[in-house]
Amino acid sequence: MNKPRLAIIPGANCAGCDYSLLDLGEKVIEVLMAVDIAYWPTAADLKLEDLEKLPDGSIDLVLFEGAVNNDETEEMAKLARRKAKNLIAFGACACFGGIPGLANVASKDGILRKAYIKSLSTVNQQGTIPCKLTRLDGIELTIPEFLESVKSLDQVVNVDYYLPGCPPPLKLVAEALTAALSGKLPPKGTVFGSMKSVCDDCKRIREDKKITEIKRYHQLIPDPERCLFEQGIICMGPATRGGCDAVCPTVNVPCRGCMGPTPGSQDQGARMLSALSSVIGLEVETGVSDEEVRKLILQVKDPLGTFYRYSLPKSIMRRVWGVRE
Amino acid sequence: MVEDEEVRIGVYICHCGLNIASVVDVKKAAEEVSKVPNVVVAKDYQFMCSQPGQNIIIEDIKQHRLNRVVVAACSPRMHEPTFQKAVERGGLNPYLFEMANIREHCSWVHEKEKVAATEKAIKLVKAAIAKARLLKPLKREKVNVIPRALVIGGGIAGIRASLDIANAGFEVHLVETRPSIGGNMARLDKTFPTLDCSQCILTPLMVEVSRHPNVTLHTYTDVVNIDGSVGNFKVKLLKKPRYVDESKCTGCGTCITKCPWTAPSEFELGLGKRKAIYFEFPQAVPLIPVIDPEHCMYFQKGTCRACEKFCPTKAIDFNQKPEEIELEVGAIILATGYSLYDVAKAMPEYGYRKYKDVITGLELERLVSATGPTKGHIVRPSDGKEPKKVAIILCVGSRDEKHLRFCCRFGCVAGIKHAYYIVSHIPDAEVYICYRDIRTFGKGYEEFYERIRNYENIKFIRGSPMEILQDADGSLYFDVFDANTNRIVTLRPDLVVLETGIVPHPTFKEVAKILKCAVGPDGFALELHPKLRPTETSVDGVFLAGAVQGPKDIPDTVAQAGAAASSVIALMSKGYVETIPYVSSINEDLCSGCGICQPLCAYDAISLVKKEDGKQVAKVDIGKCKGCGVCAAACPSGAAQQLGFNDEQILAMVRTLTR
Amino acid sequence: MLFYLIGGWIFTFKFSLEDAVKELRPQLCYQCMKCSSGCTAAKVVNNYRPHEIVALVKAGYSDELINSDVIWACSVCLKCVEYCPQRVSPFEVVMALRNESIARGRVPPKSFVEMAKSVLKVGHIQEPMYIMSKDFEEVSRMELGLPEMPKPKDFEKFKQHVLLVGFEKLKEVIRV
Amino acid sequence: MKFLLYLGCTTATKQYGYELSLRATLPLLGVELEHPKDMNCCGVPMKGISKFYPYYACARIMALAESQGLDIIAPCNGCHLNLTETIYKLKLNPLLMSAVNELLKEEGLKYTGKAMVYHPVEILHDKIGIEKITSSIKRKLPEIPVSSHPGCHLIRPTEFPRPETRDGPLKLDRLIEAIGLKARDYPEKYECCGAAILPYSPEAAIKTAAFRIKRALAVGSKAITSLCPYCIDMLDGKQDAAKTITGDQNISIPALYYTQLLGLALGLDEKELGMSLNMSPVEVLLEEVKV
Structure with missing residues (x-):
């Protein structure tokens, strides 16, 4: 049993990361030949007890x-940390x-009510919402309970390495596995990926x-040669860590930021927002009325999903409780 | 290197007499912050900015081997340089110093909440300490100044500034877009309040500037491009072809008398005619004619050449081409002046250009001028008759939210002067001045107003007409409510004079674009500080003179031209400038060359350069960078950082304050 | 004061004179008299002076105006709106004064009352009239072959709404 | 082109000549007019009584047009301005929009901002076009000088998009020239007819109208034409009163709607155009035109 042990939790x-x-x-x-799989529910028939043992x-x-x-995934995260010599946060989530x-963006209650009561396709006249413990015919059933907010792995346990991407780019997966299996891992805290932004990879x-x-993307056929951002499409490339070889912009699709913020920035969405606000139509800043500014701002549809698609829990913005459901 | 050393911070809390100490418990604050990690010594003192106060810092640096200093006192605007010098004298880099403002930001605004104010002061100091930990030494660089100046605009402001610089012994290049220098002042007949003949006081200066050995005159020339920064501007000028060889022409004017073709004169504002080859005006400097190809038959049809035939010195050269001139200068003065607001287009209700007998004040100046189109006779443009009833309307376009928000500053006195013109030329004329407020703020202006008020046939009506109408017989009429008599008056003047508002001369917009200097919301150049630095622009080494900065009368224009010239002389006598250290820096390892920062930079300091591997990165020209931080704020990947205010330092402060 | 129910929320619109006038910023007026110089009504109505009205409002003498008939003289030619150099718009000030005068229960000049009554009766400011032609013949819409003049279909609802958006007070005064 | 004809109060209750001539001329130029079943006053004269009534009233009109999927022709300047202003303000102020819609909901209506409003001058000049008009007319009218009186609300305020501006030649003047007549400027053509002073002081209002007529006469105009029922009501209907009030018996000029002149050029009968309803001496003009 000299093979290194690998667990995927x-x-x-x-499960997109599994596919990757x-x-x-x-x-x-x-x-697979080179490692000993300790746990991988998607692919190997090993039970949780096996891992716990x-x-x-x-x-x-x-x-x-x-x-x-939820409390189950939180438990799994803590378990992963206990068992692991090296823990990699794998994938953007x-x-x-x-x-x-x-x-x-919403509170836990709000989400549950929306999903189980208020959504249009739901018929739930009693207003039943899943709860931790249910007694049914004398049997006690438990299900995991949602946390008040969703967290990234490193907000729960210490993380040794990060491998971002949705899914993680193959090149980086190979790089990480090779490093780990050959025992040549970089210093702890390293993020697999480039030090520069996606623009550096983009041709x-x-x-x-x-x-x-x-x-918006459906409103034009972008010029395949020119920068998408300059053509008016919000491409998150400038604010996103590179290393993915800019696969999306290469095929005319704007970057959506799955590689997370660049090493030099704290908050991906805020960075992109300030970059965008700097270049958009406000060249002559005096003489632009509030109304015109409002019009410009309103052009951005779904700002949260655009700027914080992958990085909301890690942003420096703290959530506000009790906002709209 | 400082970075490897252990951080040793000295904190000094100033009482500022009782300004701070009467509200903030300075002893407690000093005690609290002394417990903060890395703080080696924390003291309070009555006046930190005093000599003994500064000496405490200097001695502590030596005694306690301090390598960072924090002073909690007043605004850094006030005493940061003082303490930086003290720190430097103590042997440290002056930028290893941080200041917390516990006076304006704390004691002065929380007079009644002493306990809370003390807590806030402690927090502010702690934040400064957090930043101080991360401070790095910065350095200033020296840039040599080329002892040569460029003055753009040959009006009274440009002429005065050029003469002042030239008299101080420096070389000056004066650029004027029209064929002659002189500007708007050359159009005036008399100047208020003394009623001096405008030409008589201006032309000697024009001649002087043209003959001055240190001045090079570039008339009929435009500024095409300006590159570089303070001390080293590279200027590109384009000399438009006059089609007259300047070295041969003697200014005899034979060509003009022989030229058979005419066109409306620009100088006379269209009131008079000029030939296709013309002097800008009789006293033009340089006295060399220009051919206007648009009206010259040779250029239009290929025949004529009368001027060439009669020129005694064979100076006419139809093959002249535009000529590019390149210059290197150390400083620039903008003196592009003003032009009149386009009332014809913007305010159709006054019928300017629609009715011939509605004219502007500047047009009246030409009618009155002895060298003007009517040889000094005031006549109605429509029928050439003497007007017996004249209405002068003040504030046309000025002080109006829909047009120009500002006061034109000379309209009132000019209007009064114009009333005087009329009654002095046509003694039996009646003049009505429709005013909103009469503003005679200048020296001697009120006395002049008083003198004009004495005339029985000059009547002041307090009220503005809304529109001017023309009756079936061609006469003009309008109603105006006179607040003084509380009734509506219907006037039927023979001539209406509009004292129009003014706007920056159109050339300024282009020059401002080239220089990237700040422009105010009114379109005039924005000075660095309206009171304390009225001649400086946002671009180092570029100064303002005259109406380019805002509406001005002649005395103010001349005064500012002198001030701008002395700024230039000071810069050149010193010979070098020091750059500010708080500039932007690009971390090339993080920069991916997305290019967002480049168009943003207001000072044109960022360029995109290609590295050896073909990838592009942004580069900062520290000579131009003013440390505004826009690039650092916009950089989406955090590659651009402002030295002395980088993300790490600012966030350390924020974290401390929000803990 | 008005209440609107929108999606379960209650919005309150207060139309006090102070609020209405603040928006119009009469305090910015510097009395250039342009409005009075060009005012259509000022030329035919002796005591109607737009600049004076703005000045009175600015100085806090609104009550004087509200209790006088002169504010009903405006000819709605909008020249003051167009040419006011400070965007004060005496017309809007006068309209705010008229609104306030109604809100305080004052009766406007008779013709306005007639028009308001008619709106509450048929939905228009007057009913179709018989018109005297050149040949001294009285003709009506029908005789000229014109279709019937349309009226609000659900008139009760319309009337209710009209009262809600500001005719309530007027109704008490003119007793319809 | 099909439009909903929103007449407004003045045209529908007394200025029958306007309505008759509109209904007679526009279909000949390819414009179909739909007569509404349900309508109310636009609220212009009621602005002083309630700030919010005009918004509600106009939103109701626009909602009715929207429910029929049509745009509106508003032949009255006042209606046109008020409708435009309401569209403009409601679009800017979502709160006002929802408040107004909350009221409309109870009547089964909803205004979303789709329906637009046009003035006949826009329809004739921009939609139909001068060329179509010149090619459709049966006979060119003689070159008689005619003054146009566009009316305040067609040019002011420039804050909202207005059909006419005083910068360039008026569309109405071009339309006058298109049917052969001569457009003659007179100094007070951008001024007010005084109609809105009528409820306060009829005498003052009529004096105002008299000023305008005198100016037009002074420049030698043979007629005044407009496309506003208020203006024609003042300039046409009040000439007798003006004679009495000012004591000037010379106040007498044919004043009529442009559509009536257009109708003559299109070969329509004066009766069809309701010209017998004009109070001013239109027969003087008719005689000159017929020659």
Whole structure:
């Protein structure tokens, strides 16, 4: 049993990260041959007890996928930390909260009421909402309870490495696994990815950033050569860590920011917002009426989902309680 | 290096007499902050800015091996340089100093809440300490100043400033877009309040500036481009072709008498005619004619050449091409002046241009001028008759939210002067001045107003007409409510004079764009401080003279021109400038060359350069950077940081304050 | 004061003179007399002076105006709105004064009362009239072959709304 | 082109000549007019009584047009201004929009900002066009000088989009020239007819109208034309009163709607155009036109 032990532990995730592992293709067999799988519910028939039985700190590499959103995933995160020698936050959700993190715009109660009572397709006249403990015919049933807010992995436990992306780019997955299996891991706290933003990877021509109108993706066919941002499409590239080879902009799709903030910035959405507000139509700042500014701002549809799609829980904005449901 | 050393901070809390100490418990504050990690010594003192106060800092630096200093006192605007110098004398880099403002931000505003104010003061000091921990030494750089100045605009402001600089022994290049210098003042007949002949006081200066050995005159020339920064501006000028060889022309004027073609004169504002080859005005400097290709038959049809035939010195050269001139100068003075507000377009209700007998004040000046189109006779443009009843309307376009919000500053006195023109030329004329307020603020202006009030046939009506109408027989009439007599008066004047508001000369907009200097909401150049630094612009080494900064009368214009010139002389006599250290810096390892910062920079300090690997990164020209921090705020990847105010330092302060 | 129910929320609109006038910023007026110089009504109505009305409001003598008939003289030519150099708009000030005068229960000049009554009766400021033609023939819409003049379909509802948006007070005064 | 004809009060209750000539001329130029079943006053004269009534009244009118999927022709300057202002203000102020819609909801109506409003001068000049008019007319009228009186609300306030501006030549003047007549400027053509002073002081109002007529006569105009029922009501209907009040018996000029002149050019009968309802001496003009 000299093979390094590998565990893949899911949190609140969509299993997309698992698929990205399989994208390794035939190489996945090599990887699987080289390691001893300790836990991987998507692919291996091992039970949670098997994992719990292992001594603490005995798993060489734990990939934790997904955000932490209820007491079960919180427990899994803590378990992962206990068992792991090296814990990697795997994928955008584990790193920054990801898509599930967008839940933080509403309160826990609000979300449950919306999902179980108020949504149009729901018939729930009694107004039943899932709760931790249910007694049914004398049997006690428990289900995990939602946390007040969704968290990223490092807001719950200490994390050794980060591998962002939705899903993580294959190149970086391979880099991380190779490093781990060969025992040549970089210093703790490293984020796998580039030090620069996606723009560095992007081949598009950048000329003059002056935007007078923000366009949504369906409103134009972008020029494949020129920077998407200059064409008025909000591309999160400038505020997003590179390393993904700018795959989205390469195929004419604006970057959505799944690689998280760049090393030099604190808050991805805020950075992008200030960049955008700097270049949009306010060249002559005097003489622009509030009304015109409002019009410009209103062009951004779904600002939260645009600027904080993957990084809301990690943003420096704190959530406000009791806002609209 | 300081970075490797252990951080040792000295904190000094100033009493500022009782300004701070009467509200904030300074002893307690000093005691509290002394417990903060890295703080080696924390003291309070009555006047930190005094000599003994500064000496405490200097001695502590030596005694306690301090490498950071925090002073909690008044606003950094007030005494930051004082303490920075003290820190420097103590042997430290002056930028390893941080100031907490516990006077304006604390004691002065919380007079009645002493306990809370003390707590706030402690927090503010702690925040400064948090930042001080992260301070890095910064340095200033010296840039040499080329001892040559460029003056843009050849009106009275430009002429005065050029002469002052030239007399101090420095070289000056004076650029004027029209064929002659002189500007708007050359159009005036008399100047208020002394009624001096405008030409008589201006032309000697024009001649003097043209003959001055240190002045190079570039007339009929536009500024095309300006590059570089204070001390080293690279200027590109474009000399428009006059089609007259300046070295051969003697200014005899034979060509003009022989030229058979005419066109409306720009100088006479369209009231008079000029030839296709013309002097801007008879006293033009330089006295060299210009051919206007638009009205010259040779350029239009290929025939004529009369001027060439008769020129005794063979100075006519139809093949002249625009000429580019490149200059290197150390400082620039903007003196582009003003032009009249386009009342014809913006205020159709007054019928200017629609009715011939509605004219502007400047047009009246030309009618009155002995060298003007009517040889000094005031006549109605429509029929050439002497007007017997004249209405002068003040504040046309000025003080109006829908047009120009500001006061034109000379309209009132000019209107009074124009009334005087009329009664002095046509003694039996009746003049009505429709005014909102009469503002005679200048020296001798009120006395002049008083003198004019004595005339029986000059009547003051307090009220503005809303519109001017023309009757079936071509006569003008309008109603105006006179608040003095509380009744509506219907006037039927022969001539209406509009004292129009003024706007910056159109060339200023282009120059401002090239220089990226700040423009105020009214379109005039924005000075650095309206009271304390009225001649400086947001761009170092660029100064303002005259109406380019805002409406001005002649005395103020000349005064400001002198002030601007002395700023330039001071800069050049010193010979060098020191750059500010709080500039932006780009971390090339983080910069991905997205280019967002580049168009944003108000000072044109950022350019995108290609590295060896072909990737582009942003680069800051520290000579131009003013440390405004816009690029740092906009940079989406955090590569741009402002030295002395980087994200890390600011967030450390925020974290301390919000803890 | 008015209440509106919007999506379960109650919005309150207060139309006090102070609020209405504050928006119009008469305090900015510097008495250039442009409005009175060009005013259509001022030329035919002796004591109607827009600048004076603005000055009185500015100085706090609104009551004087509210209790006088002169505010009903405006000819709504909007020249003062167009040319006021300070965007004060004496017209809007006069309208605010008229509104306030109604709110305080004053009766406007007779013709206005007639028009208001008619609005509450048929939805228009007057009913179709018989018109005397050149040949001294009285003709009506019907005789000219014109279709019937339309009226609000659900008149009770319309009337209720009209009263709600500001005719309530007037109704008490003119006793319809 | 199909529009909902929102007549407003003055046209519908006494200025039948306008309505008749509109209904007679516009269909000949390809404009279909729909007569509404349900309408109310636009609220212009009621502005003084309640600030909010005009918003409600106009929103109701626009909502009715929207429910029929049509845009509105408002032949009265006052209605046109008030409708435009309401559209403009409601779009700017969502709170006002929802408040007004809350009231309309009870009547089964809703205004979203879709329906637009046009003045006949816009329809004739911008939608139909001078060219179509010149090609459709049966006979060119003789070159008689005619003065146009656009009316205040067609040019003011410039705060909202207005059909006419005083900067350039008026659309109404171009329309006058299109049917052969000569547009003659007179100094007070941008002034007010005085109609709104009528409820306060009929005498003052009529004096105002008399000023305008005198000016037009002074420049040698043979007629005054307008496209506003208020203006024509004052300039046409009050000439006799003006003679009495001012004592000036010369106040006599044909005043009529542009659509009536257009109708003559289109070969329509004067009876169809309701010209017998004009109080001013239109027969003087008719005689000159017929020659």
